[in-house]
Amino acid sequence: MARKTGSHSEITGPRVRAAALALFARHGFAAVSMRQIAAEVGVQAGALYLYTPDKQTLLFDLMRTHMDDVLTAWAATPKAPTPRARLDCFARFHIRFHLDRPEAVFVSYMELRNLDAANFATIEGLRRTYETELEAILQEGKASGAFSLSDTKLATLAFIAMLTGPTNWFREGGRLSRAEIEDIYAQMVLNAAGA
Amino acid sequence: MARKTGSHSEITGPRVRAAALALFARHGFAAVSMRQIAAEVGVQAGALYLYTPDKQTLLFDLMRTHMDDVLTAWAATPKAPTPRARLDCFARFHIRFHLDRPEAVFVSYMELRNLDAANFATIEGLRRTYETELEAILQEGKASGAFSLSDTKLATLAFIAMLTGPTNWFREGGRLSRAEIEDIYAQMVLNAAGA
DNA sequence: GTCTATACGATGATAGAC
DNA sequence: GTCTATCATCGTATAGAC
Structure with missing residues (x-):
C-alpha cells in the first residue's frame, strides 16, 4: 500500500x-501549555492541531483510553469461583494494572475537574462501570455470608481508594516489590471485607 | 485603640x-488567576499583593495552615487506653476532621506538585508527622498482638487513603450521615488491621 | 488600603506558505 | 505534515495616585 512521502x-x-x-501527570493539565507539549515531541505548537481539535479533547482522549483499557483488561481476566477468590483477584488485578501506568491513573483521577460537562459525564460513567464490577463481588459475598460488610457501596469506594494508593508512591527498586505489595494489600482488603 | 479609617x-x-x-479546590491552582480571586473578594487584582507576596505563597499558606490544624486537633484528642481503641479513635478523628474541611483537604492533596521545592519539603514533613501518629498506633498494636498486620508502613498509607475517601464524595443530606460513615469506616479499618 | 494603569511575556488557536 | 507568523486574550506582578 502506498505511503505518503514525508508523512509521520x-x-x-x-x-x-x-x-x-507525561506532562499533564507531572505539572497538571492547566499548567501545561501546548507549546511545551510540542517542544517535547519536537514539532511546532501549530502542528499539534493536526492530532487533536483542542487541548480539552486531548485530555479527554487520554482519560477515555485509560478507562477503556481498565475495563477491557478486567473483562479479559478469568472469573474466579468464589466471592473470596474474586475479591482477591480484583485487588491483585487493580494494583498490578494501575502500578503499570501511574501517569494515566494520576491524570484520570486528578484532572476530572478540567473536563467540560459532557466529557466529565462520559468518564464518570466508565468509572462507575468499573466500580460496579467490584461492588457486584462484594454483594455476592455479603449475600452468601462469605463477607461481613455493613455497606457494599462504601466498601467499594474504600477499597478502590486504598488499592489505588500504591500508584502514588511506588518506585521500582524500593523496599517492597510489586508482588509483595500485591500480597499485603490483597490481604488487607480481604480482612476489611471480613472474609 | 485607634483604627485607621478605610482599613479592612x-x-x-x-x-x-x-x-x-474555594477557587483552588474547584478549578485547581494553575487554572485560577489572581484576577478571579480578586473578583471573588471584590477588590482589584493588585490589592491581593497586600496580603500575599505572590500566588505560590498564597497556596503554601493555605496548605501549611491546614496541616497545622490537623496536627493541633489530633494532639488535643485524648489518648485512648488500648491500641484497638486508639485506632478506632484515630479513624473517627480523621473522618470527622476531614469531612469538615473538604476544600482544604482537596487542595492540600492535589496541589502538592505546584509547590516549589522548599515549600513541598515543609508540607511533606508535616504530612509525615501525621502519618507517623497512625503508624505508632499500628506498631504498638502489632507488638502487643492486638493487630494482625504484615507491614505497618503500608497499612498506614492504605488506611489514610481509605479514610480520606469520603471527603471526595460526602454531601450533606445524602444517603448516610457523618456518624454512619464514621462507624462503617472505623469498622473496616479495624477489620483490615486484623483487630 | 485600595484603586487605576501598565509592563511584558505566555496562552490557545488559526491562516497560509512550502 | 509541518512551519512561520499572527491574533486577541490573559497571566503575574508592580508603580504611583488618592
Missing part, C-alpha cells in the same frame, strides 16, 4: 499523546 | 484566603 502522522500522533500524558 | 485588612486577608481556597 502514524508515529507523531502517539508521541503527542505520550508527551501530553 | 483584618477582614480582607481572611477573605482572600477563603476565596483562594
Whole structure:
C-alpha cells in the first residue's frame, strides 16, 4: 500500500499523546501549555492541531483510553469461583494494572475537574462501570455470608481508594516489590471485607 | 485603640484566603488567576499583593495552615487506653476532621506538585508527622498482638487513603450521615488491621 | 488600603506558505 | 505534515495616585 512521502502522522500522533500524558501527570493539565507539549515531541505548537481539535479533547482522549483499557483488561481476566477468590483477584488485578501506568491513573483521577460537562459525564460513567464490577463481588459475598460488610457501596469506594494508593508512591527498586505489595494489600482488603 | 479609617485588612486577608481556597479546590491552582480571586473578594487584582507576596505563597499558606490544624486537633484528642481503641479513635478523628474541611483537604492533596521545592519539603514533613501518629498506633498494636498486620508502613498509607475517601464524595443530606460513615469506616479499618 | 494603569511575556488557536 | 507568523486574550506582578 502506498505511503505518503514525508508523512509521520502514524508515529507523531502517539508521541503527542505520550508527551501530553507525561506532562499533564507531572505539572497538571492547566499548567501545561501546548507549546511545551510540542517542544517535547519536537514539532511546532501549530502542528499539534493536526492530532487533536483542542487541548480539552486531548485530555479527554487520554482519560477515555485509560478507562477503556481498565475495563477491557478486567473483562479479559478469568472469573474466579468464589466471592473470596474474586475479591482477591480484583485487588491483585487493580494494583498490578494501575502500578503499570501511574501517569494515566494520576491524570484520570486528578484532572476530572478540567473536563467540560459532557466529557466529565462520559468518564464518570466508565468509572462507575468499573466500580460496579467490584461492588457486584462484594454483594455476592455479603449475600452468601462469605463477607461481613455493613455497606457494599462504601466498601467499594474504600477499597478502590486504598488499592489505588500504591500508584502514588511506588518506585521500582524500593523496599517492597510489586508482588509483595500485591500480597499485603490483597490481604488487607480481604480482612476489611471480613472474609 | 485607634483604627485607621478605610482599613479592612483584618477582614480582607481572611477573605482572600477563603476565596483562594474555594477557587483552588474547584478549578485547581494553575487554572485560577489572581484576577478571579480578586473578583471573588471584590477588590482589584493588585490589592491581593497586600496580603500575599505572590500566588505560590498564597497556596503554601493555605496548605501549611491546614496541616497545622490537623496536627493541633489530633494532639488535643485524648489518648485512648488500648491500641484497638486508639485506632478506632484515630479513624473517627480523621473522618470527622476531614469531612469538615473538604476544600482544604482537596487542595492540600492535589496541589502538592505546584509547590516549589522548599515549600513541598515543609508540607511533606508535616504530612509525615501525621502519618507517623497512625503508624505508632499500628506498631504498638502489632507488638502487643492486638493487630494482625504484615507491614505497618503500608497499612498506614492504605488506611489514610481509605479514610480520606469520603471527603471526595460526602454531601450533606445524602444517603448516610457523618456518624454512619464514621462507624462503617472505623469498622473496616479495624477489620483490615486484623483487630 | 485600595484603586487605576501598565509592563511584558505566555496562552490557545488559526491562516497560509512550502 | 509541518512551519512561520499572527491574533486577541490573559497571566503575574508592580508603580504611583488618592
